Amino acid sequence: MQVDGGVQIDALGPAGPYRARARQPLAALSGAAIGEISQVPALYVRRTLAAMRAAPVVPGAVRFDALDRAAELFLTATLGGFAPDEYVELVSTASGVPRGVVRQSVEWIADVLRSQRHTVELARPHGAVADWRHEKTLTGSAVWARRGDLFAVHAAGNTPAVHGLWPEALALGYKVVVRPSSREPYTAFRLVEALRTAGFPPATITLLPTDHTVADILIEESDFAIVYGGQDVVDKYAAIPTVLAQGPGRSKILITADVDWREHIDVIAGSVSHLGGTACTCATAVLVEGDPEPLAAALADRLGRIPSLPPDHPDAILTVAPTASVVAIDRYLHQVAGDARALLGGDGIVDVLPTGGAVLRPAVHLVDSPTAPQLGVELPFPCVWVGPWRPEDGIAPLRDSLVLTAMTGRAELIDALLDEPSIINLYLGDNPTTWLRPGIPHDGYLSERLMRTKGMIRSAVA
Structure with a gap:
């Protein structure tokens, strides 16, 4: 990956690295050139998928041992020529x-890799054997x-943590092909290299950087796929049951x-600002029974204290992006x-750094209704909408939530929230929306989509 003349992100195919004739420049936040990333053509993608389908499935015990080794290698x-600290610096x-x-x-990601043996056991139905x-x-x-046999990953580049979901497919015995983000392909490259070095044959885990047109072919010709993006991506794939859209x-x-x-303001603020507010688990709406303004003001005060720092500063929390973006x-x-009334960010969220780029500063707005359309707006920084809620409003304003943290002691309400299909994860009490642990489902277990039970009986001679 690191060569004279800059970073080169090549495809990692079944026969080894492949540098495509078509390449796209890679740049630093400042705009300075870093290197290039290959853009493999459709023919190479199809040949890779065919070779992967023909490859044998890695036995379960071998897979889990390799995932354990990959965790340590990744850390x-x-x-690819980069030590861990050099890789972190490059991504930042x-x-x-x-x-x-x-x-x-x-x-x-390392914790996810180590936990796959346990995660697969947790996800498998109690009545089934492996x-x-x-x-x-x-x-x-x-x-x-x-x-199926082949799982495609259309990766995002907001944080490296997005690569913590798809290793479950590899643990289940799928062959996995990763199409990295052109904004941040370094984590995908490093993880695929770690998995191969740990013992996964090249034909079972590949890296195929492509343009969007060819990426569609990759998704269409795999058995299952996971894609990341905005609401437009979710809408595009909503009717395709083999595609898991992470929007x-x-x-x-x-x-x-x-x-x-007041006893939970740190948890509330942390739910909004964790990972710079870029994760899909970060809270973007807070609903309060009673007057929401005091909470909104306290939240604005907490978030407003977060300093604007360059990404290489050890205390930096907020993401930096090109100023124009x-x-x-x-x-x-x-x-x-x-x-909506701005309590923070009304004068702008742009804080230009002398070192280049601008910090995405937090924003807090107050809305006057639990049905305000702003409550459904999610942006890639700590942006939160605070509004009122009454018991007679019911659970309708809380629907369509990847995570809902409910700070309540009302058992009937908890039952109703748990029964609501569009609330994917329910956390109670003093637990942030960003809480994650290996083995706990994110958007269900991935195996819920990728696996099934088959009835079997055999004779002793089989």
């Missing part, structure tokens, strides 16, 4: 994600089996009158804010 090894320099956030994400050779199949049992999370916090929000986001924020 500590020099891969190129994407504007603070180094501390990159390191958090790296630890998370292998047809299990003694239970002698008298009849369910066997946990793959629905806006619209994660929320609800605080009922039996809870004193931040100005465009600020313009859009003012457009969608409408009649």
Whole structure:
């Protein structure tokens, strides 16, 4: 990956690295050239997918041992010419994600890799066995089996942590092909290198940087795919059951009158600002039973204290982006804010750094209704809308949430929230919307889509 003349992100195909004739420049946040990334053609993609389908499935025990080794390599090894600290510096320099956030994400990915043996066990139905050779199949049992063979990843570049979801497919025995983000392809490259070095054959895990047209071919010709993007991406793939679209999370916090929000302001603020507010689990709406203004003011005060720092500063939390991009986001924020009252960010969220780029400063707005359209707006920085909620409003304002943290002691309300299908994850009490642990589903277990049970009975001679 690191060569004379800059960074070169090549495809990692079944036969090894491949440098395409078509390449796209890679740049730092400052605009300075870093290197190039290959853009493989459709023919190469199709040949790669065919070779991957023909490759044997790696046995389960071998997969899990390799995932354990990959975790340590991803954390500590020099891969693609970059030592761990050099890799962190490269990601931060190129994407504007603070180094501390990159390191958090790296630890998370390593934890995910180490936990796959346990995660797969948790996700498998209690009545199913993992292998047809299990003694239970002698008298009849369910066997946990793959629905397909090939899993495609259309990766995002907001933080390295997005690569913490798809390793579950590899653990299940799928062959995985990753199409990296052109904004931040370095984590995908490093992770694929770690997995290959750890023992996964090249034909079972590949990296195919492509343009968007060819990426569509990759998704169409794989058995299953995961894609990241905005609401437009979700809408594009909504009718395709083999595609898992990871779009806006619209994660929320609800605080009922039996809870004193003052005791939880740190959790609320952390839910908004964690990972620079870029994650789909970051809270973008807070609904309060009673007057929401005091909470909104306290939240604005907390978030307003976060300093604007360059991404290489050890205390940096907020993301830095090219100034023109931040100005465009600020313009859009003012457009969608409408009649919402700004308590923070009303004068702008653009804080230009002398070192280049601009910090995306937090914004807090107050709305006057639990049905205000602004409550559904999610932006890639700490931007939160605070509004009122009453019991008679019911759970309708809380729908379509990747995570809902409910600070309430009302059991009937909790039952209703748990029964609501569009609330994907429900956290209670003093737990931030950004809480994650390996083995706990994010948008369900990935295996819920990729696996099925098959009935089996066999004789002793089989």
